[in-house]
Amino acid sequence: MRKSKPYSPAAVKKRELLPKDPYLRKTPNPDGAVCAGCGAVYKSKRWALPGKGASVSLKARASIPxxxxxxxxxKARDKYPGGVVTLRGHFLDGHRDEILNLVRNEEARARGYNPLERIIEIKSRAGGIEVTTTTEKLAQRIGREVKKAYGGTLGYTWSHDVKFARVGWEREKEGRESR
Ligand SMILES: [Zn+2]
Incomplete structure (x- = not known):
């Protein structure tokens, strides 16, 4: 069994310093700005979880849009994913709900470190499920955790220039499987 690396907030932070992601290059917001969609708070050039952001004076607040x-x-609004995870195979038939629970739990865990890591959509496709994510990192993480829990096979196609990952997981057989 292969051990996956623990999720590291330091790595997330480092990655944010290298924004190839066009959505991170846009005009910075003033500290204390709050996202109307999810409540994330902008502070010192990064987005923080609601409640962990800046406490801003009333005077400063007046200048915040x-x-x-x-x-x-x-990205969610534009349907511009940073990653796509495709889950396939007959094994899904009897395990769809538990696998989707695991996928959602991984999203919650990643989001606890970085509010910008999240699932855009979960869609049923012919023969499988497609999960689109805001970051390539989250797609990779979901694929890795599904494989860790359920075996099967996992493949990645990773594009560094546009920051996009395609992750495919597949398992056909029911029953025990060596991992
Ligand atoms: Zn938001």
Missing amino acids: AVVTCPACQ
Whole structure:
């Protein structure tokens, strides 16, 4: 069994310093700006979870635009995913709900570190499920965790120039499987 690396907030932070992601390059917001879509708070050039952001004086608050939108909400609105996970195979038939629970739990965990990591959509496709995510990192993480829990096979196609990952997981057989 292969051990996956623990999820590291430091790595997330480092990655944010290298924004190839066009949605992160847009004009910075003033500190204390709150995303109207998800409540994430802008502080020192990054987005923080609601409640963990800036406490801003009333005077400063007056200069903050009433409605701002964080990059993750923009991507969701534009349907511009950073990653796609495709889950396939007959094994899904009897395990769809538990696998989707795991997928949602992984999203919640990633989002606890970085509010910009999230699922855009979960769609049923012929023969499988397609999960689109705001970041390539989250797509990779979901694929890795599904494989860790359920075995099967996992493949990645990773594009560095546009920050996009396509992750495919597949399992056909029921019953025990060596991992
Ligand atoms: Zn948002």
